[in-house]
Amino acid sequence: MKHRPANTVIVLDFETTGLSPNQGDRAIEIGAVRLEDGQIKDRFQRLMYPGRRISGFIESYTGISNQMLSDAEPASKVMAEFADFIEDFNLVAHNASFDSKFLISELARTDHNSAYLFACSMLIARRLYQDAPNHKLGTLVRFKSLPTDGTFHRALADAEMTTHLWLAMLEDISTRYGIDQADFALMQKLGKTAKHSSHQFLLKHAVTG
């Protein structure tokens, strides 16, 4: 039987042709990290052909060219492989609402289930790091002095930076609130909050239940 650590999450990031699958945008790259008990155990990165040319803006923004995509496998094939990679583990992304809608949209083109639970590192960071200049991923990486190879807006590089941010937040929450180990359920709760609660109240409430 396959070993399944209790505290395993998949941290993922999509590069896409634009902001909205409802407007016809497609994924062009998926990058992800399998994090088991705080250790990176596996990585996944694939380009995928979206069925049409991408804009010059996206080429410039991501560094992914039309030439690179012309040699890539179709999205449906890549997403089927990715579904096998993520199994049924919980998912983490920076601004998870964005990656969630692309995951649902692309998996809908395959016969794979897309009923995953997401936690959003951006929403948690907004509560935890209120003195950060802003809560863009790159800013938070610099703010927390997290590891980076200097690559931004590529799927695996962004997923790895999000992984380090996730680990830093787990540690900071445990240290700040004196709990043994922050887990996915707590982090997901911190990303879904009632309005009009102060951040301090919210964190303490989430920790104490």
Add this chain to the structure above:
DNA sequence: TGCCAGGCCCTCTTTAGGGCCTT
């Protein structure tokens, strides 16, 4: 370069508007 959308959150709010964040 920044628009497209959408969820979240703040405030000059809740019968609303606008900024943030993702590509």
